[in-house]
Amino acid sequence: MFLDQGLRGSLSSDRDMESDWVAASQQGDNRAFNRLVLKWEKQIYNLTLRMLQDPGEAEDTTQDVFLAAFRNIRRFRKDAKFSTWLYRIAVNHCLSRLRRRPHGIHVSLDAEGSEERVMSRLPSRDSHEGEILSEERQSRVRAALQFLQPEHKAVLELKFFQDLTFEEIAAVVEAPVSTIKSRLYAGLEVMRYRLGAFSSDI
Amino acid sequence: MVATCREYKTYIPRAILGDLSQEEQKALDQHLAECSPCNREHRMYSETVRQVSAVQDVSVPRHFFVYPEETHGTPWHAFLRMSRAWQAATASVLLVLGFASLLAISRLQIRSEDGALVIGFGRLPERRPAAPPVPQMDTSALESRILKIVAEKSRQDNLEFLRTLRAEMARSNKSIGREQRALLEQAINNVELRMGQLVSTTAANLEKKTDRSVQEAYRKVSLERARDLAAIDNRMNLLAINGEVKSTQTDAILATLLQVAELRMQ
Numbered sequence: 001m002f003l004d005q006g007l008r009g010s011l012s013s014d015r016d017m018e019s020d021w022v023a024a025s026q027q028g029d030n031r032a033f034n035r036l037v038l039k040w041e042k043q044i045y046n047l048t049l050r051m052l053q054d055p056g057e058a059e060d061t062t063q064d065v066f067l068a069a070f071r072n073i074r075r076f077r078k079d080a081k082f083s084t085w086l087y088r089i090a091v092n093h094c095l096s097r098l099r100r101r102p103h104g105i106h107v108s109l110d111a112e113g114s115e116e117r118v119m120s121r122l123p124s125r126d127s128h129e130g131e132i133l134s135e136e137r138q139s140r141v142r143a144a145l146q147f148l149q150p151e152h153k154a155v156l157e158l159k160f161f162q163d164l165t166f167e168e169i170a171a172v173v174e175a176p177v178s179t180i181k182s183r184l185y186a187g188l189e190v191m192r193y194r195l196g197a198f199s200s201d202i
Numbered sequence: 203m204v205a206t207c208r209e210y211k212t213y214i215p216r217a218i219l220g221d222l223s224q225e226e227q228k229a230l231d232q233h234l235a236e237c238s239p240c241n242r243e244h245r246m247y248s249e250t251v252r253q254v255s256a257v258q259d260v261s262v263p264r265h266f267f268v269y270p271e272e273t274h275g276t277p278w279h280a281f282l283r284m285s286r287a288w289q290a291a292t293a294s295v296l297l298v299l300g301f302a303s304l305l306a307i308s309r310l311q312i313r314s315e316d317g318a319l320v321i322g323f324g325r326l327p328e329r330r331p332a333a334p335p336v337p338q339m340d341t342s343a344l345e346s347r348i349l350k351i352v353a354e355k356s357r358q359d360n361l362e363f364l365r366t367l368r369a370e371m372a373r374s375n376k377s378i379g380r381e382q383r384a385l386l387e388q389a390i391n392n393v394e395l396r397m398g399q400l401v402s403t404t405a406a407n408l409e410k411k412t413d414r415s416v417q418e419a420y421r422k423v424s425l426e427r428a429r430d431l432a433a434i435d436n437r438m439n440l441l442a443i444n445g446e447v448k449s450t451q452t453d454a455i456l457a458t459l460l461q462v463a464e465l466r467m468q
Contacts, residue, residue: 046259
């Protein structure tokens, strides 16, 4: 894990390397592509995990995303950002999985109950610079995310967890910035309502 | 700028996300200082965003590397990986092939002919011309009676030829040396003898009614006949070359030679 962190750090420190890896991947070099995987897998896995709320499904989806990315890497134009392109694949995979869920609902079955079960199975969290919420509060946020519409959840995910700008999100989702903003406010409204009881004591 | 609480409430999430103009931000700040419900609303939004943002990433359960054997995928994926130009080329080739096969299928005709299936495109060729007498003999389906008639006919033809050959010999008697004539007569006798063998073996085989034996007998006898004819041919040629035949008789000899050649070609 230590080595892993060190490698990841050194990889992300060099931006120019990424375009080299992309170019090599486009020539069919899967080792170069695996460097991109190493750089982005944590973000993509966490995105799919929050979107789908199922570690197993998130794992499968993440693998699908990288496979799809490699198979289509020749389609990737270098004037775009690789991360934007990768996020688009990931978001589309998640959305299509959410739409396939029974009853057309985007809330995972028995959201609260399964949430506890899911979170207890998750691996330990990495230490974080900022404020650390209690395990219980994090669970509540994750549970509240399930009440969002898939498209709203995707925008919220990209804004709050992947720290993209409105313009970047618009590029990922392929929708105008105004649409992104309205989805974000709608999603935030639901989150405020769902977390309201919890935060009313503030 | 004067706005109602309802309007300020729409400002709040935008303020949280830094999406307000300076003027709007200033107006909202002023309002929040005066209006406690809006202030509370603002704090709740801030808290929501704080909580949402504070959710931490988990580490990956495994690496998601892509391995060479997985990279190819289905033919469809291979197609997707191609450049646009290659895709266009592949698509058009497939289109042409598809069109051609459709055309072929629409023109395909199958017909039963003599118990066998005949497959062809477009207009089927007319039935092949009747096979020469030899192949006809090998059909066991034919009655032996018919075979006998055929064999008899071919025997008659050969005898007829031999008769003309003998007549020619008789006519050119004077111009051919005695020795040569004796050899020629022997050759012709050989042909006659073998002809008799052909008829008898054919008859014997017809009794057995076996395809193969008839074919075999015919092949053997015709081979010998060809050899005999070749011998006659050779001798006649020698006669002509050596000038032993008078010029007035040359035409007859040549005609016979041609006939012999034709028989050999059968």
